[in-house]
Structure formats: C-alpha cells, structure tokens
Amino acid sequence: MKKDFIHLIYSCFTGRGLKKFGGYKGDKWFAERIEIFKNYTFKSLLNQTNRDFSIWLSFRKEEKQNPVLKKFLHYLITSPFSKSYCKFIFTFGGLSVWDDRGDSKKELLQRLKINLSPFKNYLKGEKYIYQTFLDSDDMYAKDVIDIIQKQS
Numbered sequence: 001m002k003k004d005f006i007h008l009i010y011s012c013f014t015g016r017g018l019k020k021f022g023g024y025k026g027d028k029w030f031a032e033r034i035e036i037f038k039n040y041t042f043k044s045l046l047n048q049t050n051r052d053f054s055i056w057l058s059f060r061k062e063e064k065q066n067p068v069l070k071k072f073l074h075y076l077i078t079s080p081f082s083k084s085y086c087k088f089i090f091t092f093g094g095l096s097v098w099d100d101r102g103d104s105k106k107e108l109l110q111r112l113k114i115n116l117s118p119f120k121n122y123l124k125g126e127k128y129i130y131q132t133f134l135d136s137d138d139m140y141a142k143d144v145i146d147i148i149q150k151q152s
Contacts, residue, residue: 011037095111
C-alpha cells in the first residue's frame with residue numbers, strides 16, 4: 001500500500017514564550033536546552049519502532065548564525081543515527097503555531113511564510129501531513145509514532 005502522508009515531528013527551540021524574553025533566554029539556556037534534546041528527546045525519537053517521520057526543528061532567524069546552533073546542527077547531521085534514517089527540516093521563522101502569550105495574527109502569518117516555504121521542495125504529492133508536536137525537552141514512548149500513524 002502506497003503511503004499518502006508525511007509525518008513531521010515538530011519542535012520549536014526558540015521564538016516562543018513571554019515577549020519580555022523575545023523567545024530567547026541567552027546562549028547558556030540555549031546550550032542547556034540542546035543538551036537535553038540530544039540526550040533525551042532525540043534518543044526517544046531514535047528508539048521509535050516506526051522511523052517513518054521527519055524531524056522539523058524551528059528557531060528564530062537570530063539563531064541562524066549562532067555558534068551554539070551551528071555546533072548542534074553539525075551534531076545532528078553527522079550523527080551516525082541521523083545518517084541511517086533521520087530526515088531533518090530546519091526553519092528560522094520562530095514558532096509555527098499561535099502563541100497565546102502575546103501573538104498577533106500578523107506575527108503568526110509572517111512566521112508561517114518563513115517556516116513553510118522550505119516545504120515546497122520537500123513535499124512530494126502526499127495527500128496528508130501529520131504534524132506531531134514534541135517540545136525540545138520532552139520524550140516519547142518507543143511506539144508513539146506507530147500509534148499515531150495507525151490512526152489514519
């Protein structure tokens with residue numbers, strides 16, 4: 001049976017939260033969040049019984065040149081686990097959903113324009129897109145992806 005969907009596991013690293021922080025609490029905070037992701041969140045994705053998904057990580061545009069992020073992206077792309085099956089999408093428009101802590105419609109639309117533009121080249125005629133949210137400091141049980149995809 002031909003698969004008619006793509007499954008995105010979406011995690012927003014920067015660009016969410018209270019306006020006073022601007023979606024970023026500094027490089028120390030960012031580096032700690034990345035370490036949590038690498039040691040727990042990413043490993044929970046690597047342990048999935050069903051690996052038919054792509055990992056979508058979003059950041060603010062300000063992080064694009066951040067050395068902390070560059071080191072993290074290098075880790076992800078060169079990881080032996082990543083080379084075997086992980087597909088990554090990195091976007092730099094901040095949070096791709098409504099943030100009830102001060103968002104305006106205009107801000108959300110601007111972020112969506114930036115974050116969704118890479119998908120024009122990524123999608124290959126799938127009928128459906130499953131988007132599952134995973135905070136960058138959370139984990140999934142090993143069969144979650146399988147359970148989600150069986151709901152179609």
